[in-house]
Amino acid sequence: MIELDQLTKTFTQKDGQKVTAVDSVSLKVEEGEICVFLGPSGCGKTTTLKMINRLIEPTSGRVLINGNDTSGLNEVDLRRHIGYVIQQIGLFPNMTIEENITVVPRLLGWDKKRCAERATELMSMVALDPKLYLKRYPRELSGGQQQRIGVIRALAADPPVLLMDEPFGAVDPINRETIQNEFFAMQRQLKKTVIMVSHDIDEAIKLGDRVAVFRRGKLVQYDHPDTLLAHPRDDFVGQFVGADSTLKRLLLVKAGDAATQPETVRAETPLADAFAIMDENDSRYLTVLDGEQRALGLVSRRAARGAQGVCGDKLTEFQASVSPDENLRIVLSKMYQFRSSWMPVLDTEGHYVGEITQDSIADYLSSGRSRQQTGHVPVTRAVEFNT
Structure with missing residues (x-):
């Protein structure tokens, strides 16, 4: 232009x-x-x-x-x-x-x-x-x-x-x-x-x-x-x-930029399998998705330990979530508000994008990565000048 x-x-x-x-x-x-x-x-x-x-x-x-x-x-x-x-x-x-x-x-x-x-x-x-x-x-x-x-x-x-x-x-x-x-x-x-x-x-x-x-x-x-x-x-x-x-x-940095992609499970995943995944990755929870990648909630390590059945039987609702376009200042504010060290990142239709944690925010800011694009697509319009 x-x-x-x-x-x-x-x-x-x-x-x-x-x-x-x-x-x-x-x-x-x-x-x-x-x-x-x-x-x-x-x-x-x-x-x-x-x-x-x-x-x-x-x-x-x-x-x-x-x-x-x-x-x-x-x-x-x-x-x-x-x-x-x-x-x-x-x-x-x-x-x-x-x-x-x-x-x-x-x-x-x-x-x-x-x-x-x-x-x-x-x-x-x-x-x-x-x-x-x-x-x-x-x-x-x-x-x-x-x-x-x-x-x-x-x-x-x-x-x-x-x-x-x-x-x-x-x-x-x-x-x-x-x-x-x-x-x-x-x-x-x-x-x-x-x-x-x-x-x-x-x-x-x-x-x-x-x-x-x-x-x-x-x-x-x-x-x-x-x-x-x-x-x-x-x-x-x-x-x-x-x-x-x-x-x-x-x-300036959006939640989607600093989000990570941890392992997830389906509602029909056996609780024993979910516990094994958490044990292997030393995690306290797993996000549960449906067949269309929508987030249903989480299953905790405590709920899965020694339990029978599937993850859908032990679902816990998320306290809160963030959208991919929310900036990290808003994300941290929500984390402090809900006393949480992590939150799922969901789009407007509830599809799972990833999760963001206090550690992933610190890793992103200290990694040297930066946002190279503005995220909006300018409207093309011809400009004419009278000569």
């Missing part, structure tokens, strides 16, 4: 000395992904972002959107097809909220009815009552509400690409988390291709499908958030992600 090819920006200072703000940055952002540009102040991430919509013209290199070199496009048309959100929000104080939201659609020639319907639709996405807020002015809204308007204004004309320059940085922590969650929910529905600038590692791993770490104008590492945390490329990246990087990974 978006490709940066050896993108470079050099500024000339008043004394004639040249400073390279962005140095030969190359990366690709797939359609429907959120890419976060991360790094300290002055590292070149915002300059790189602004070169994508040509608010800053590159010194050399190329920006390609769906294979189109943006240097050959009319810059006004280019920007009308790219949503842009800034930290300072930038709402027009003399316009109502509805007028602010529909600035670009009106420039594109949308009629009043279509503009009003779009504004109402977007307001509902960020939990603001259109009847209460559309006719108000920015000064009548709180900072968090204004930031929500700034985000949906960038989405008003349904642009395929969204650029965001520290969009939640000026919002207090409570509102920031709420707006991040609202934005993430919108993204799952709309599947825009998003590039976001941030200096907050927690925000980057929460929202990003891929994270690009910048230092002194250079791209240091570009990876899935979990890979970034598990395998920082150098000491700079390691220090930036923080000493608690393993704990941060709990939000």
Whole structure:
């Protein structure tokens, strides 16, 4: 969707000395992904972002959107097809909220009815009552509400690409988390291709499908958030992600990633055979499955010892289970809640995926493995720019 090819920006200072703000940055952002540009102040991430919509013209290199070199496009048309959100929000104080939201659609020639319907639709996405807020002015809204308007204004004309320059940085922590969650929910529905600038590692791993770490104008590492945390490329990246990087990974790794595949039995398996399996593997229980791999419960070592009959006669229900897509933080929370060291991993129809234990979680996090894919399939949609 978006490709940066050896993108470079050099500024000339008043004394004639040249400073390279962005140095030969190359990366690709797939359609429907959120890419976060991360790094300290002055590292070149915002300059790189602004070169994508040509608010800053590159010194050399190329920006390609769906294979189109943006240097050959009319810059006004280019920007009308790219949503842009800034930290300072930038709402027009003399316009109502509805007028602010529909600035670009009106420039594109949308009629009043279509503009009003779009504004109402977007307001509902960020939990603001259109009847209460559309006719108000920015000064009548709180900072968090204004930031929500700034985000949906960038989405008003349904642009395929969204650029965001520290969009939640000026919002207090409570509102920031709420707006991040609202934005993430919108993204799952709309599947825009998003590039976001941030200096907050927690925000980057929460929202990003891929994270690009910048230092002194250079791209240091570009990876899935979990890979970034598990395998920082150098000491700079390691220090930036923080000493608690393993704990941060709990939000990224899914139960299905860390699940193991222990032996199981069927309901018709003799209890004597089940006990022999547990004795051989030094286990305290076995999961019992039906003929379609659905988990029925467990049979314990104590129940099987010396007993006659089959496993189906001695079934014990699971205290709780987890789904393959639940993150390890939720899994551990459930384990502590139910005072359990393990839980079965079941899909939505009750099919057995495996089991997850405190040991398997520790083994996964210390093994060097990491999640290389985001788990969602972007929606394919052609992007057209007026030339």
